[in-house]
Amino acid sequence: MTVAEGVVDRLMYVGADGYTVAVLTTGERSETKIAGTVLHGLQPGETVRVDGDWTNSGTLKVHECERVLPATVHAIRRYLGSGLVRGIGRKLADAIVDTFGADTLDVIDRDPKRLLEVHQIGRDRMAKIIAAWADQRAVREVMVFLQGVGVSPALAVRIHRKLGEHSLQVVRNEPYRLVEEVWGIGFATADTIALAAGIPEQSPERMQAAVLHTLLQARTMGGHCFLPVNEVLTHTTAMVEQDEELIRAALHALRRKRKVVQERIGGREVVFQAYLHQQETMLADNVMRLLGTPSSLPGKPKLDSPELDDTQRQALHMALTNTVSILTGGPGCGKSFTVRHIAKTAKAAGAKITLAAPTGRAARRLSELTGMPAMTVHRMLGRNAEPEDDDGGLFDVNDPLSADLIVVDESSMLDVGLADALMDKVPAGAHLLLVGDVDQLPSVGPGSVLRDLLDVPDIPRTHLSRVYRQGAGSGITANAVSVRDGVLPVNNPEFWFVPAEDPKDIAETVVDIATRRLPAAYGIEPNKVQVLCPGRAREVGALHIGRLLQDVLNPHQEGEPQYWSDDRAFRVGDRVMPIRNNYDKGKNGVFNGTAGTVTALSLEDRLLEVTLEDGEAVEYDFDELEELAHGYAITVHRSQGSEYPYVVVPLSTSAGMLLLRRNLLYTAITRAKAMVVLVGQPRALRMAVEQTGDRRNTALTWRFTGEDLAAGVLPPLREDHGQVAAF
Numbered sequence: 001m002t003v004a005e006g007v008v009d010r011l012m013y014v015g016a017d018g019y020t021v022a023v024l025t026t027g028e029r030s031e032t033k034i035a036g037t038v039l040h041g042l043q044p045g046e047t048v049r050v051d052g053d054w055t056n057s058g059t060l061k062v063h064e065c066e067r068v069l070p071a072t073v074h075a076i077r078r079y080l081g082s083g084l085v086r087g088i089g090r091k092l093a094d095a096i097v098d099t100f101g102a103d104t105l106d107v108i109d110r111d112p113k114r115l116l117e118v119h120q121i122g123r124d125r126m127a128k129i130i131a132a133w134a135d136q137r138a139v140r141e142v143m144v145f146l147q148g149v150g151v152s153p154a155l156a157v158r159i160h161r162k163l164g165e166h167s168l169q170v171v172r173n174e175p176y177r178l179v180e181e182v183w184g185i186g187f188a189t190a191d192t193i194a195l196a197a198g199i200p201e202q203s204p205e206r207m208q209a210a211v212l213h214t215l216l217q218a219r220t221m222g223g224h225c226f227l228p229v230n231e232v233l234t235h236t237t238a239m240v241e242q243d244e245e246l247i248r249a250a251l252h253a254l255r256r257k258r259k260v261v262q263e264r265i266g267g268r269e270v271v272f273q274a275y276l277h278q279q280e281t282m283l284a285d286n287v288m289r290l291l292g293t294p295s296s297l298p299g300k301p302k303l304d305s306p307e308l309d310d311t312q313r314q315a316l317h318m319a320l321t322n323t324v325s326i327l328t329g330g331p332g333c334g335k336s337f338t339v340r341h342i343a344k345t346a347k348a349a350g351a352k353i354t355l356a357a358p359t360g361r362a363a364r365r366l367s368e369l370t371g372m373p374a375m376t377v378h379r380m381l382g383r384n385a386e387p388e389d390d391d392g393g394l395f396d397v398n399d400p401l402s403a404d405l406i407v408v409d410e411s412s413m414l415d416v417g418l419a420d421a422l423m424d425k426v427p428a429g430a431h432l433l434l435v436g437d438v439d440q441l442p443s444v445g446p447g448s449v450l451r452d453l454l455d456v457p458d459i460p461r462t463h464l465s466r467v468y469r470q471g472a473g474s475g476i477t478a479n480a481v482s483v484r485d486g487v488l489p490v491n492n493p494e495f496w497f498v499p500a501e502d503p504k505d506i507a508e509t510v511v512d513i514a515t516r517r518l519p520a521a522y523g524i525e526p527n528k529v530q531v532l533c534p535g536r537a538r539e540v541g542a543l544h545i546g547r548l549l550q551d552v553l554n555p556h557q558e559g560e561p562q563y564w565s566d567d568r569a570f571r572v573g574d575r576v577m578p579i580r581n582n583y584d585k586g587k588n589g590v591f592n593g594t595a596g597t598v599t600a601l602s603l604e605d606r607l608l609e610v611t612l613e614d615g616e617a618v619e620y621d622f623d624e625l626e627e628l629a630h631g632y633a634i635t636v637h638r639s640q641g642s643e644y645p646y647v648v649v650p651l652s653t654s655a656g657m658l659l660l661r662r663n664l665l666y667t668a669i670t671r672a673k674a675m676v677v678l679v680g681q682p683r684a685l686r687m688a689v690e691q692t693g694d695r696r697n698t699a700l701t702w703r704f705t706g707e708d709l710a711a712g713v714l715p716p717l718r719e720d721h722g723q724v725a726a727f
């Protein structure tokens with residue numbers, strides 16, 4: 001066993017399992033390569049003491065790692081200059097350490113006014129450093145507490161940012177609060193912290209957090225708005241291995257605290273998270289309100305558009321005579337074509353029109369296809385009104401909801417929350433037309449609003465089924481329609497299936513096709529190709545294939561900065577994508593799913609600059625990188641509402657059978673404009689075409705019809721690769 005102490009100079013590799021290889025500077029010049037999973041979360045600049053054994057290749061395999069405050073002048077210099085203390089860069093660190101030597105940290109700690117002795121430091125800067133140091137100390141206290149529990153320093157920073165001076169108290173005494181209050185902390189992490197802090201296994205807080213976790217999992221993994229009571233009990237009991245009575249008591253307490261709502265729906269007792277229940281009931285109320293108000297559309301629109309076919313003309317009539325209606329249909333049936341005519345006709349009659357879609361990309365596309373301005377639903381709801389926008393005189397940008405006709409495209413992407421916010425704001429008498437393809441995946445968030453509303457007989461709808469698309473893209477559309485109808489696709493000039501069996505082979509073939517073969521054959525840049533994976537995990541998942549693509553398309557160059565956030569390396573030039581709406585960033589907020597590129601990276605300031613597809617540059621602190629995913633390979637779920645010229649999709653039964661679903665494959669195919677390449681097992685393709693998806697647990701339709709839910713709608717517990725997946 002060898003003990004070494006030194007400063008972490010740089011990280012060389014971080015694996016998906018947390019296995020980390022780093023270079024430790026011990027003494028002024030000598031470097032030691034250290035490796036091990038206990039190093040997970042290390043930051044360059046930190047001083048560590050490690051215990052380990054030497055391997056034959058001269059690496060110290062570490063079994064134990066303890067973070068310590070830097071003691072030597074060299075270590076202090078590296079620590080202060082690493083960017084860990086905001087406001088101090090490398091040059092300033094040198095100046096400070098040159099002035100105070102080994103006493104530096106003592107000075108900053110006990111007598112920070114002396115910082116003014118450093119030539120480059122004035123009062124402002126001193127105040128900044130004092131504040132940053134106090135922060136750093138508080139974070140360190142949380143980190144020290146979390147050390148050994150296996151919680152990453154990035155989480156400690158996030159906890160501190162959210163809870164400030166209360167961090168330590170919450171972490172020690174009420175760790176389950178973290179689940180609700182700090183994004184990125186789930187029940188498992190909070191539970192680990194709680195048990196380590198000595199909170200009893202049977203404590204009511206733990207039982208209640210576990211029940212909420214069960215509901216949260218049902219929401220995030222299955223898109224469910226509720227779970228039947230008996231499923232909540234069975235699942236939670238199995239998860240915490242406690243008596244069912246304790247879980248019942250927890251459920252009762254949560255009802256009293258109004259965190260959950262229990263309701264009898266279709267003959268079954270079910271439980272909602274309270275806010276989801278409120279969203280669903282208010283959504284239903286608002287749709288009923290809109291259905292019940294007479295139209296106030298101005299003028300008398302001419303309804304005899306000769307360019308439209310009979311069904312499309314019915315849609316025109318429907319949208320202009322009903323306050324709420326739905327236009328559905330598959331790819332190439334003329335949904336956008338019809339919307340353009342509806343908007344034109346309404347405009348000619350003097351109506352104000354607002355066109356919107358759930359994502360920026362979908363809004364842009366709607367605008368291109370209709371030749372009219374369109375905005376995101378978020379913006380329409382007033383979160384980000386931009387008065388200087390050129391609106392072409394079509395709607396009042398300061399009040400887009402004052403429109404007489406509101407059209408929302410890609411409405412299969414509306415989850416309960418967004419749909420509720422939307423319906424709540426539609427003024428009485430205005431017309432709302434929801435347009436979408438119900439055979440695509442449902443929204444990423446909970447609910448299946450479009451499908452549920454289609455099941456409400458009182459809501460007028462028109463279904464377009466005749467495919468008009470010819471020429472470019474028609475080979476893709478034809479296969480999309482086949483897949484939707486449960487028929488295997490066939491190869492054509494715009495659609496190939498490349499058979500491969502082994503997951504490793506599939507991943508490598510996907511990378512080769514995306515980076516070399518397609519670009520060479522069609523003379524395109526590799527960034528025109530998007531790899532869409534059914535899932536994130538495993539060899540054919542978005543994480544692994546994304547890493548392979550990154551290494552080919554944007555490999556690490558010696559001397560260029562690179563930052564490891566957990567097991568992901570960030571480099572300038574990387575394709576990235578925000579995976580969380582963040583209203584605090586950018587001029588109008590940053591939205592989940594927007595494409596971007598890393599355009600600058602500063603290890604000193606611990607910042608990454610991302611330029612988004614609309615040209616806006618936003619900054620991400622290193623501690624916020626969980627809000628960013630790499631964009632080389634993304635999941636089909638994330639691709640909803642976007643389009644790409646070339647799409648490559650790996651298909652393997654190893655990705656998890658549950659993912660091989662018809663609506664998933666259909667959504668992936670319909671994302672492509674120029675070409676689709678499927679790579680994988682013929683068996684996996686067959687399964688994806690044959691298996692239809694489960695319905696989500698929602699009560700939206702029931703709130704209109706009051707009919708019993710069909711038996712068997714609720715999915716049973718089932719086994720997936722040895723893990724019990726309830727949802």
Ligand SMILES: Nc1ncnc2c1ncn2[C@@H]1O[C@H](COP(=O)(O)OP(=O)(O)OP(=O)(O)O)[C@@H](O)[C@H]1O
Nearest residue numbers: 307308309330331332333334335336337338468469
């Ligand atoms: N009635 C029609 N007469 C002639 N061409 C039509 C008609 N309806 C649609 N088209 C044409 O068919 C093509 C596909 O239409 P459109 O893009 O509106 O379909 P879509 O349903 O919005 O498809 P997707 O969802 O795939 O974008 C367009 O080129 C459009 O001009």
